[in-house]
Amino acid sequence: MKAIYPRDVPQSVPLFRREDSKGRMEYRPRYQDLVCRECGKLDELVALSRGIDEDISFSIIRDMCLSFENLYIVSDRLRYIVTEIKGSDVTFVPFPSAPGYYVIMPHCLIRPQEGDTAFRLLRKCGECGRYGEIIWGKGVPHIMISAPLGAVCLESSLGIMPILFATDEVARLLKNTRPKLNGFILAPLGRPPGLPELPIPGG
Numbered sequence: 001m002k003a004i005y006p007r008d009v010p011q012s013v014p015l016f017r018r019e020d021s022k023g024r025m026e027y028r029p030r031y032q033d034l035v036c037r038e039c040g041k042l043d044e045l046v047a048l049s050r051g052i053d054e055d056i057s058f059s060i061i062r063d064m065c066l067s068f069e070n071l072y073i074v075s076d077r078l079r080y081i082v083t084e085i086k087g088s089d090v091t092f093v094p095f096p097s098a099p100g101y102y103v104i105m106p107h108c109l110i111r112p113q114e115g116d117t118a119f120r121l122l123r124k125c126g127e128c129g130r131y132g133e134i135i136w137g138k139g140v141p142h143i144m145i146s147a148p149l150g151a152v153c154l155e156s157s158l159g160i161m162p163i164l165f166a167t168d169e170v171a172r173l174l175k176n177t178r179p180k181l182n183g184f185i186l187a188p189l190g191r192p193p194g195l196p197e198l199p200i201p202g203g
Ligand SMILES: [Zn+2]
Pocket: 036, 037, 038, 039, 040, 041, 125, 126, 127, 128, 129, 130
């Protein structure tokens, strides 16, 4: 398995949020009922199933980039490559006002569990049960799946932070895409190379 890590990618496109009159990011009205009143996180998967607002437009030349919320956005070219992969089980959510681009979300989602040394799970919400943050730990993740493409669901303060991963064969295929996946690196799943272990916030 190889992870597809964003390394040098601008996170520019907010999907679920917009700026309010004071320049602060707020959730868009169509998703506000999906926000946890305790921790303020949004149920992103349900939000995606509702679609993306029509006033969101952007132009990028990459085949893959990240949303403001750390979700992966892919081009038509990459979507075509992924849909051609046998057994790929992936949702592509289109941008009504940015034709040819999609949020990609695999159906095979790995949810880190307490006690797994590959992850550190911080600040569980008493209301919705989500964690404030899920980051890489010291251990090596053991992921046994048969899907060619999936995602490990880390968490940041902005919400779900999926890390796409693929079998070695599929990773090679994606790497050979032209133009290449600029700004992304393929690496063994786990704490990315060069990333120092993060201190636990607040102690
Ligand atoms: Zn919550």
